[in-house]
Amino acid sequence: MSGARDRTGFTLVELLVSLAILATVSLSTMLVFRGVTRAWRTGELRSARYQQARLLFDLFGRELSSCVANPRYPFIGTEASAGASLRPESRSDELFFVGTIPGRSGFVERGYWVNAQSELMCHDGEPADGSYATGISELCGQMIAQFDATYFDGTAWRDQWEAHPDGALPKAIHIILAIGPQDPE
Numbered sequence: 239m240s241g242a243r244d245r246t247g248f249t250l251v252e253l254l255v256s257l258a259i260l261a262t263v264s265l266s267t268m269l270v271f272r273g274v275t276r277a278w279r280t281g282e283l284r285s286a287r288y289q290q291a292r293l294l295f296d297l298f299g300r301e302l303s304s305c306v307a308n309p310r311y312p313f314i315g316t317e318a319s320a321g322a323s324l325r326p327e328s329r330s331d332e333l334f335f336v337g338t339i340p341g342r343s344g345f346v347e348r349g350y351w352v353n354a355q356s357e358l359m360c361h362d363g364e365p366a367d368g369s370y371a372t373g374i375s376e377l378c379g380q381m382i383a384q385f386d387a388t389y390f391d392g393t394a395w396r397d398q399w400e401a402h403p404d405g406a407l408p409k410a411i412h413i414i415l416a417i418g419p420q421d422p423e
Contacts, residue, residue, distance in 0.1 A: 287381075287417045294358065294379050298413060301348050304337035305407060311336035311345060312401030313408070314370070315387050320398060324370055325361075327353045330385040331398075333411075334361065334370045347373055352385045358415075384416035 248256075305313060316323055316332040324332050334349035342364055349361030349370055357380055363373025389399040389408035399408055 283418075290379055291415055291417055294415060295413070297378070298350075301337060301339055302335070302411060304339050305335045306337055306345070307405040307407045308336060308345075309405040311347070312405055313399055314401050315389050315399035315408075315411075317398040318386075323351075324349070325351050325353075325359075327351075329354055330382075331387045333387050333413075335407075350378070350385070352382045356380070356382050358382045358385060379415075379417070381418050382415070383418055384414060386414040388412045 307313070313336075314324065314332070314334045318328070318330050318332075324334060328351040330352035332349065332351040334347070336345045336347050338344070339346045339348070344364075347361060347363030347370060350358060351361075352358055358378045359375045360378040361370060361373055361375055363370070388395045388397060388411070390396075390410040390412070392409045395412070396408075
């Protein structure tokens with residue numbers, strides 16, 4: 239035993255270095271996992287928004303293509319900023335029309351607007367009675383940030399479509415639908 243000591247443990251510096259490396263690896267792993275989780279949730283939310291928008295645009299397309307021109311049942315498109323709302327609870331543009339919707343008999347009243355809770359509401363009046371004030375309202379979409387409609391009369395785009403005496407319909411309708419409370423798509 240000439241003074242040599244057996245070394246059986248780690249020094250304090252070695253322990254501190256290994257703990258620092260362990261903390262760095264753990265923090266990096268946690269940050270990567272949190273980023274992946276956030277990206278997954280964002281992707282799911284975006285996918286749900288796109289699916290809802292696809293379904294709503296399909297609904298708009300099917301129902302508006304069956305719209306009929308009839309003086310008793312005028313096509314009405316109001317602009318939110320004009321203050322000529324058909325629904326007092328509406329905070330966006332409104333769109334009301336009558337059509338022969340597949341699966342229904344006779345004329346059916348349809349309408350769309352967004353209420354104060356950012357829900358897209360659908361007006362449904364069957365059979366149509368010529369008054370958009372009657373009928374039932376049902377939820378068609380949620381988290382609607384914007385619903386704007388413009389109407390093409392054959393020469394220019396208009397912000398609203400007033401009931402014409404001859405029941406004329408717009409040649410085309412441009413609908414903007416933004417879904418989502420933050421960063422709408």
